[in-house]
Amino acid sequence: MVRYVYDFADGSRDMADLLGGKGANLAEMTRLGLPVPPGFTVTTEACRAFLTTGAQPDDMAEEVGRHLAALEASAGRTLGQRDDPLLLSVRSGARFSMPGMMETVLDIGLNDDSVLGLANTSGSERFAWDSYRRLIQMFGSTVMGVDPAQFDEAMTLLKAAREAPDDLHLDASDLARLVETYKRLIIDETGAEFPQSSAEQLRLAVLAVFRSWNGERARLYRRREHIPDDLGTAVTVQRMVYGNLGPDSGSGVAFTRDPATGRPGLYGDYLSNAQGEDVVAGIRNTVPLTELGRLDPESYRRLRDHMGTLERHYRDLCDIEFTIERGTLWMLQTRVGKRTAEAAFAIAAELVEEGLITPEEALARVGGEGLARLMFPRFDTTATGEALAHGIPASPGAAVGAAVFDSAEAVRRADAGEQVVLVRQETTPDDLPGMVAAQAVLTSRGGKTSHAAVVARGMGKVCVCGAEELSVNVESRRFTTRDGSVVEEGTVLSVDGSAGAVYPGAVPLVASEAMRFLESGELSGGVVAAVARALEQADSVRTLEVRANADTPEDAARARRFGAQGVGLCRTEHMFLGERRRLVESMILAREDSRRDEALAALLPLQRQDFVGILEAMDGLPVTIRLLDPPLHEFLPDRTELAVRIAAAEARGGQPDAHDVELLDAVNRMHEENPMLGLRGVRLGLVVPGLVAMQVRAIAEAVVERLSASGSPEAEIMVPLVGAVEELRLARAEVERVLAEVATETGVEVHCPIGTMIELPRAALTAGQIAEQAEFFSFGTNDLTQTTWGFSRDDVEAAFFSAYLDKGVFATSPFETIDRDGVGRLVRIAVDEGRAARPGLKIGVCGEHGGDPESVHFFHAAGLDYVSCSPFRVPVARLEAGRAAL
Numbered sequence: 001m002v003r004y005v006y007d008f009a010d011g012s013r014d015m016a017d018l019l020g021g022k023g024a025n026l027a028e029m030t031r032l033g034l035p036v037p038p039g040f041t042v043t044t045e046a047c048r049a050f051l052t053t054g055a056q057p058d059d060m061a062e063e064v065g066r067h068l069a070a071l072e073a074s075a076g077r078t079l080g081q082r083d084d085p086l087l088l089s090v091r092s093g094a095r096f097s098m099p100g101m102m103e104t105v106l107d108i109g110l111n112d113d114s115v116l117g118l119a120n121t122s123g124s125e126r127f128a129w130d131s132y133r134r135l136i137q138m139f140g141s142t143v144m145g146v147d148p149a150q151f152d153e154a155m156t157l158l159k160a161a162r163e164a165p166d167d168l169h170l171d172a173s174d175l176a177r178l179v180e181t182y183k184r185l186i187i188d189e190t191g192a193e194f195p196q197s198s199a200e201q202l203r204l205a206v207l208a209v210f211r212s213w214n215g216e217r218a219r220l221y222r223r224r225e226h227i228p229d230d231l232g233t234a235v236t237v238q239r240m241v242y243g244n245l246g247p248d249s250g251s252g253v254a255f256t257r258d259p260a261t262g263r264p265g266l267y268g269d270y271l272s273n274a275q276g277e278d279v280v281a282g283i284r285n286t287v288p289l290t291e292l293g294r295l296d297p298e299s300y301r302r303l304r305d306h307m308g309t310l311e312r313h314y315r316d317l318c319d320i321e322f323t324i325e326r327g328t329l330w331m332l333q334t335r336v337g338k339r340t341a342e343a344a345f346a347i348a349a350e351l352v353e354e355g356l357i358t359p360e361e362a363l364a365r366v367g368g369e370g371l372a373r374l375m376f377p378r379f380d381t382t383a384t385g386e387a388l389a390h391g392i393p394a395s396p397g398a399a400v401g402a403a404v405f406d407s408a409e410a411v412r413r414a415d416a417g418e419q420v421v422l423v424r425q426e427t428t429p430d431d432l433p434g435m436v437a438a439q440a441v442l443t444s445r446g447g448k449t450s451h452a453a454v455v456a457r458g459m460g461k462v463c464v465c466g467a468e469e470l471s472v473n474v475e476s477r478r479f480t481t482r483d484g485s486v487v488e489e490g491t492v493l494s495v496d497g498s499a500g501a502v503y504p505g506a507v508p509l510v511a512s513e514a515m516r517f518l519e520s521g522e523l524s525g526g527v528v529a530a531v532a533r534a535l536e537q538a539d540s541v542r543t544l545e546v547r548a549n550a551d552t553p554e555d556a557a558r559a560r561r562f563g564a565q566g567v568g569l570c571r572t573e574h575m576f577l578g579e580r581r582r583l584v585e586s587m588i589l590a591r592e593d594s595r596r597d598e599a600l601a602a603l604l605p606l607q608r609q610d611f612v613g614i615l616e617a618m619d620g621l622p623v624t625i626r627l628l629d630p631p632l633h634e635f636l637p638d639r640t641e642l643a644v645r646i647a648a649a650e651a652r653g654g655q656p657d658a659h660d661v662e663l664l665d666a667v668n669r670m671h672e673e674n675p676m677l678g679l680r681g682v683r684l685g686l687v688v689p690g691l692v693a694m695q696v697r698a699i700a701e702a703v704v705e706r707l708s709a710s711g712s713p714e715a716e717i718m719v720p721l722v723g724a725v726e727e728l729r730l731a732r733a734e735v736e737r738v739l740a741e742v743a744t745e746t747g748v749e750v751h752c753p754i755g756t757m758i759e760l761p762r763a764a765l766t767a768g769q770i771a772e773q774a775e776f777f778s779f780g781t782n783d784l785t786q787t788t789w790g791f792s793r794d795d796v797e798a799a800f801f802s803a804y805l806d807k808g809v810f811a812t813s814p815f816e817t818i819d820r821d822g823v824g825r826l827v828r829i830a831v832d833e834g835r836a837a838r839p840g841l842k843i844g845v846c847g848e849h850g851g852d853p854e855s856v857h858f859f860h861a862a863g864l865d866y867v868s869c870s871p872f873r874v875p876v877a878r879l880e881a882g883r884a885a886l
């Protein structure tokens with residue numbers, strides 16, 4: 001038989017799914033023998049049944065009745081008993097804490113008769129009437145649906161009539177009058193009376209708490225916190241205790257350690273002569289918990305003992321709520337407390353030290369997102385003013401600098417020693433020097449995988465993108481905010497890449513110790529030692545390797561310092577910027593072979609030097625070099641700009657620049673409406689003669705150069721955007737031809753595994769065929785997400801993702817966290833079929849998901865060999881790969 005009600009004495013902390021966090025932990029405290037007011041919990045299962053059918057399950061009422069009778073028997077009085085009423089609280093308590101999002105009804109059991117009994121037994125008429133009016137107010141709004149403002153208004157009118165500055169100045173007869181007003185209000189608003197039957201009050205309050213699971217606030221909160229909608233809430237029913245019975249009573253909240261830093265020692269606040277609700281609402285100033293030691297040493301001593309018991313039992317930081325009723329301490333709630341990232345690492349390490357938890361448990365309690373937060377410099381959050389704009393938090397951290405509107409200005413000012421923030425509508429590879437020079441990048445368009453976001457993250461640079469409230473005018477070097485204020489070039493801005501906000505002026509920064517440690521290996525104690533231990537533990541258990549996406553020797557070297565075990569993706573198109581851009585332009589646009597060959601010949605030595613540098617930085621470790629994959633729109637000059645330049649020259653009566661005319665003609669010829677689906681990846685290599693050959697030659701010659709310098713180069717050649725095995729077969733033949741050619745020329749055999757990216761659905765679905773031509777796979781989950789969903793990775797995030805997130809189409813952007821059901825399914829198919837065709841096939845991922853904690857767990861489960869991510873995400877991926885292996 002299904003059981004819907006559990007006495008506190010029957011439950012345990014392991015039953016949070018059924019009893020909610022609050023119910024499970026009250027049960028645990030009861031079992032530990034701590035002073036918990038007795039009570040019982042109605043399960044989440046009852047809630048789910050009620051929400052599905054609209055009626056409480058058959059046996060629930062009878063079960064509640066039985067548990068109530070037991071409660072009454074142990075209390076020696078009955079619910080609502082006229083001369084000495086037992087009173088109850090009815091509170092929500094879901095599996096995951098949803099603070100303040102659902103309903104609570106206190107003082108159940110009061111009515112026109114029992115209020116007099118309570119006055120008598122408590123010795124305070126005022127207290128009794130105040131409790132009664134609180135019940136009617138909470139019950140009226142929560143259960144009967146009266147607008148809470150109406151009760152507040154009645155209270156305000158009464159206070160005005162009595163010239164009372166606050167409700168403490170209302171006496172018992174005032175409050176008795178208010179009870180009458182409230183009862184009338186309920187009748188006027190609902191046509192029904194406030195129920196005098198205590199049993200009816202209890203029944204209706206429980207159902208109202210059930211219903212509050214689907215309240216608007218709760219639904220919104222769940223969406224933001226990614227809590228599933230179908231869990232339902234439990235309801236705890238508990239004997240009321242009172243902290244507002246005089247100076248020897250009070251309520252407080254406490255932590256067993258400092259939740260901000262993790263330092264051991266009790267922390268908390270206490271408010272004498274107050275109910276728990278008053279502490280949270282901040283109606284009067286609380287005192288530090290230590291003050292309780294002076295006010296009530298005995299209760300303080302007991303509280304410390306209980307908290308010690310709880311921390312040893314839960315083996316973690318606990319927070320609690322307690323009430324002292326006339327010198328008697330009651331524990332009302334406990335849970336494993338929320339904490340900052342710093343505290344999470346510090347506490348985990350400390351508890352291992354204290355022998356309370358194992359290093360594996362410590363690793364389970366910290367996370368990659370927390371580590372990422374520790375790595376970036378932070379703003380002092382107490383010092384920020386009103387934000388100028390909000391956008392997508394694309395690359396976390398805090399940066400301050402003067403607004404500049406183009407790359408050249410960014411470089412100029414940075415060279416002169418100024419800190420700058422590069423502000424653009426969106427960025428292109430042309431902006432790279434400016435991005436390198438800037439402290440932060442701010443764009444008004446584009447999502448989390450837009451150029452600005454990907455590149456900034458790769459550089460560990462702060463970035464807020466898609467700040468659509470800004471209208472950026474590069475020509476006049478200014479932007480306008482939503483409220484019309486104009487920000488000119490040179491104005492100092494503070495960009496918070498973790499929160500996605502931009503502030504005027506320089507918000508002070510707090511430096512990150514964790515970053516200094518990761519860069520230098522230098523242990524500075526405190527949280528850094530804790531981070532070091534967590535990473536060590538992760539490295540010792542993980543089976544996933546972690547590589548980095550790096551396009552320069554500097555990035556590769558940094559990634560290696562951060563613990564990367566190779567380069568999983570070297571995007572060669574990122575090497576064709578600045579001066580070289582013109583060479584690429586002429587190579588792509590050339591109509592005659594001779595012009596193309598000239599451009600390729602000029603590029604060859606430059607490419608070779610790039611590869612030598614990266615292979616040297618990663619000596620002895622694999623470096624996966626991807627053949628050119630430029631969506632053409634990122635490389636060719638802008639069509640409109642060219643046309644305008646030509647038209648302007650003609651309008652002035654002059655001759656347009658011949659190169660411009662030629663370029664426009666070529667650009668028109670090559671123009672694509674959907675460049676992301678156009679001539680890129682392997683397609684480009686197959687149609688532009690000599691391109692693959694030049695790149696492979698550069699790689700092979702770089703390997704030879706490194707070998708002759710006694711290095712251990714481990715280059716791997718990767719073909720992008722393959723959709724059919726035939727494409728790979730053709731590309732592979734060309735690669736092998738050139739490798740053999742270089743071997744003949746140099747007398748040195750060059751062994752480079754040849755593999756492919758899997759970044760099109762067709763590639764995943766035909767992975768068995770493709771594996772016959774590929775020595776490794778690397779999932780390009782950026783393109784695989786783009787092409788599986790049909791979402792343009794450059795546009796959709798800014799265009800409509802916020803609406804999709806609000807409507808719950810998905811809980812996080814699929815460009816950020818791998819979509820397990822769709823894209824993930826393709827990954828699994830490709831892994832299975834690829835390895836079936838070629839046992840032991842090495843498989844990695846190099847899309848942005850490689851550095852996303854949740855996705856790393858998926859890739860571990862899918863059996864990948866490695867993840868590759870931005871250098872700055874390497875420590876995050878190491879940590880999460882370790883956690884995934886636990």
Ligand code: PEP
Binds near residue numbers: 781783784846
């Ligand atoms: C990908 O598509 O996931 C990938 C790594 O390639 P790029 O981002 O360069 O298209």
Ligand code: MG
Binds near residue numbers: 759780782783
């Ligand atoms: Mg790609």
